[in-house]
Amino acid sequence: MVPSWVDNPPPEAPQGDDATAQDDTDGEGDAAKVPTPPAVPLAPDRRWLGVRRSLGDFASSGDTGKLRTGFGRYARDGYGGSRTAARRMGSTAATAGALGSALDALAAGQPIEPGSPLDPALLAGRSVDEIMDAVVEAVRPVDGTQDAEASRAAIRDALAELLTRFPNADLLGLTPEQREFTIERFTAHDVFRRFDLDVGQSIREKAPNVTTGLARLKQARDYVKETVAAAFRKLREGGKAFTAGRVSAVVRDALRETFDVFEGYAE
Template sequence: MAAPARFRDARTSVGRYARSGAAEQMRRALGHYVRSGYGGSATMGRRLNGTSRTAARLGAVLQPGTQPDLTAARDAAIAGGKNAQSVLDAIVEAIRPVDGTQDAEASRRAVRDALSDVLDRYPEADLLDLDDTQRKFVVERFVGLDVYNRFCLDLGQKLDEHAASASIAAARFAEVREYIAATVAAAFDKLWASGVTPASPDLARVTQGALRETFRVFEEYLE
């Protein structure tokens, strides 16, 4: 059972951040979000098992020459003239099919945004033939965006309500998005340096470790 008012402290800090834009309040909001909202870094890491499983599937599907699930994606891309939109649609469908839940929709959006972001960072990238650096970027970016999307589901309304204008709210959301993504990327950097790759058979477990490290960092903001 969820604790009563479990997001109360996080909402208070989010409201203060929305009004002031103070980075300290954003960090405190993330700390309370993990600690009281989800019961700590270890518990929140376990709650995001779906994120870890999707990250592992994303890493596997994007491996060149070993991804039978991308046959349909490749066929759809060719039928659509191999334009980026048709490739994005096909890969998202292969990795996270629609099931009508909020979690699935949030994950689908995170997959799509991560693939779009890799094209922004590497304009010459071929989504059906990414190199190792590009695959690492997509995996860590997806995880960061999926955490951000969950944050928005839980606390986004509070941020919207307390921002002085729509443009300020958008700027605040963008700052939280990049802050979470950067923290997740830093956790993955340690794992990539240890020899882990997106092709690792235990990528789901590895992703769990990156999530726990990210949430531990957030909790430390309260100390």
């Protein structure tokens, strides 16, 4: 099955390298509203079978090798390989771009657009929770899909983790380092939440008990966070930075690198 947020490709849609050319181009800038992800190939039949088997073995035994194999099959079998997986996560990159634009505007003391709820003048004196809610609403409005709810939760998780890492951070004036950290953590949380929506139930069902199941899910989340952090670190070392208008492009590259790592563990 294809996730609800993925558009079916037209019959003449290009395949292979030509189909991914659009991913490698930069737009004029990251829009405040999340654009529709590009069309991608249809998902293969029974794609989750091997993934669920590996994750079930991990849930029952705690074998981290089975966890890595599960992620490998998730990328290879579930999404048809790392390149296609990164394209299917196109809304993650788009939302990251919108989040980056929002945080940049707040730091500059300017609203994203006239009448925006993220006008710093309107948010002055508001509580941290109120500012976080405003960011979530502006970046990823409710649209009734599980996808949107996962991304909204991922934004809030990223902001909460930011405040844990930088206790004195001012959400209305984040430093470049703090904004980059937020984008990185959003990406990790969004990848994990989509993984959880797709196949997380296999871990819950096969774990010996609820407590163990939650612990296994945390292990999976931590693995995603570590892999995504390593992907961003590799890109930074290669000279790819979060310059204005390039957040979505950098996140797409990080997603591709992340799923490359996942796919390397497929058996």
